[in-house]
Amino acid sequence: MRSDLAQPYGQDRLPRYTSYPTAPHFSPAIGEEDYRRWLKSISLQQPASMYLHVPFCRSMCWYCGCHSSVTKREDPIANYAAGLRTEAGLVAETIGQRLPISHIHFGGGTPTIMSPEMFADLVGALRYAYFVLPDAEIAVEIDPRTLTEQMTKALGYCGVNRASLGVQSFDPAVQRAINRMQSFEQTAASVARLRHLGIKRINFDLLYGLPLQTVDSCLDTVAKCIELRPDRFSVFGYAHVPSFKRHQRKIADDALPGSIKRHLQSETIAEALLDAGYVRIGLDHFALPDDNLAIARQDGRLKRNFQGYTDDSADTLIGLGASAIGRMPQGFIQNIVPTRDYLARIAEGRPAIAKGYRFTAEDRFRADIIERIMCDLAVDLSRISKVHGRDLKSAIVDRSRIERLIVDGAVTMIDDRLSISEGAEFLVRSVASAFDAHLASSAATHSRAV
CATH class of the missing domain: 1.10.10.920 (Arc Repressor Mutant, subunit A)
Incomplete structure (x- = not known):
């Protein structure tokens, strides 16, 4: 590894390039009528993908950079799930026919914060309004700390076949510094329940560059993760932007590692995963050699979208939910961020578009x-x-x-x-x-x- 390059290039502020152009260039000049025209022009000859954003968690992780909020009550979640069902119907009605869907991804927040009944109703609404292909990948992001047995059963019942579990770090000192206490045992139990119910495609998310994190603690975390043998790893660098995410101000700047230490943590994790038989996928993903991502990389079919690396070749991504971003052949569309405003717009029977971008x-x-x-x-x-x-x-x-x-x-x-x-x-x-x-x-x- 070239640690000598970390210092001269490490301080640059750069996009992760999950899209181009990136979200800061989206504009309110793209609005409802543009989106309606783009939806009506979608070709039904090729399957599309779908992303649903669920912006709720039971507690706030201080490193979080997502659009999410904390709730202890069920009513806001139930109202939001109803909004997602309504928006899914509105989009399908605008398209005019049942659009074939090859990939569905539930992100957040914590999508599994929904009750099993809410989740089943939502998936049922999607299957009613769209033609979800029999071999479609249906993926859900999961917080192992709050995943219940009943919810796990609902995931299996609804056809979920990929689960992405947030791990970040198993170091207790780091967990206290980011307000996310999560034991290895909790994580292992979630993986076992998922696999028992037939959800065998498992992803783990890890972070480096966290407060108080060290190379040794990164090694310990990845060693524990390897014991559970997930299919994929996403290994992201913590993005400290307290001016945009106020809760990140609870993380002291002087507790964060510098560029060289961040690089060493990243490469230490990478080397451990490579030694364990995983294949490096681009910047920050790792997969077992027989995983679809590794095969797509080998065949030159690897793509990049808002969830990172993918083998999904769809030109159309339908984004549902507050802050969700969609991609049409003509450009990007992003929904309103505040949940209340999103639900109000959907209740009016209108697209919840805030801004977008038309490709040149x-x-x-x-x-x-x-x-x-x-x-x-x-x-x-x-x-x-x-x-x-x-x-x-x-x-x-x-x-x-x-x-x-x-x-x-x-x-x-x-x-x-x-x-x-x-x-x-x-x-x-x-x-x-x-x-x-x-x-x-x-x-x-x-x-x-x-």
Whole structure:
């Protein structure tokens, strides 16, 4: 690993490039009528994907960067679930026919905060309004601390076949510092119940760069996780943005590791997972060799979306719920963030759109380049320029950055093919940013590169 590169590049504020352009460039200029037109133009010849955002938790984790809030009551959750069912129906009615769906992802927040009955009703409403394919992947994000046996049974009954469990760290000192006490035993019990009910595709989410976190505690956490043998790992760097997420102010800045320590934590986790037989997927995912992600990576079919890396090739993503982002062939759509405002708009029978973005030919060109860099750690600039009918010379926006990365040995450029060097994979966001024509106006809103 190239730890010498962590300091010079680690302080840069860069997107994670789960989309291009990124969310700071969405505008209220894209609204309800645009969304209606885009929905009506959807082709039914290809399946779409669906994301449902459930913005509630039982307690607030201080590291959280999601749109979520804490509730101890059931009424707000029931009202929100009813809103999701209504919005799903409104979107389907606008499309005009039952759209085939190949992937459904429940995110949050904590989707399993819904009662088993609420969740079953919601999935039933989706199956009624859309044609959920028999082999569709239905994934749910889970907090093992609150997953009940009855809810686990409901997940199995509803056809859920992938579960993503938040782990972050098993170090008690780190858990206290982030307000998330979660034992290994709780996590293992959740995994056992899920597998017993046939939900065998398991993802774990880990974080590095947390307060009081050390290389040794990262190693201990990943060793415990490997015992449970999930199919996939997502290993994210904690993004400390207290100016945007007020609860992050409870985390002391001086308790956070610097760029070099963050890098060491990240690479220590990566090496442990590789030694355990997992395959590295792009920037921050790892998968067993027979997992769909690993196969997609090998075949050159890997994609990137708002949940990270995926083998989902759908051009259309329907976003449902407060703050949810959808992707149409024409551009991005994002719903209103405040839950109350979202429900009020849905109750009026209107799309809950807050803003969006219409793609240009230039955006599609750059999105293609950036996705290949993020997924393959390499890109054939000549090929993509020809596909899009663009001038190869215009591809690189920040040529000085690329030249510096080449001098530092982080990337190579041979016959217009750019490749990230072994050991420098953690700089993939830095490489991708050199092709981002929008970055200059949004850098301050992003997290550190390392």
